[in-house]
Amino acid sequence: MQQYNEVELSALGMAISTVVTIAEILKNNGFAVEKKIKTLTVDMRDEPGARPIPKAKIEIVLGKTEKFDELMAAEAEQNGDNEEQQN
Numbered sequence: 001m002q003q004y005n006e007v008e009l010s011a012l013g014m015a016i017s018t019v020v021t022i023a024e025i026l027k028n029n030g031f032a033v034e035k036k037i038k039t040l041t042v043d044m045r046d047e048p049g050a051r052p053i054p055k056a057k058i059e060i061v062l063g064k065t066e067k068f069d070e071l072m073a074a075e076a077e078q079n080g081d082n083e084e085q086q087n
Helices: 011-026 068-086
Strands: 004-013 032-044 053-066
Touching: 004 011, 011 032, 011 053, 053 068
Parallel strands: none
Antiparallel strands: 004 053, 032 053
16 A cells, blocks of 8 residues: 555455454554545355356545554564564
8 A cells, every 4th residue: 555545345245354453553553644435335146157146346446544554664674673583
């Protein structure tokens, strides 16, 4: 996400809660702001010719916060300090 201003997270079915959790962590830690959330139902087929099964889908678009680059630099510095202490 460092090179781009937005990221889109999407998930189907049971994975929706995981994507929502990731988005909330990024927002709560000041890395991202929520730009768009879309929920829909898509038809999935287990195999060609099979009857379609409706599945819930979520798409979350997050944008970088103004502090994103500063937070990433601080994180990189902290990780560098941790590596030096381990060696």
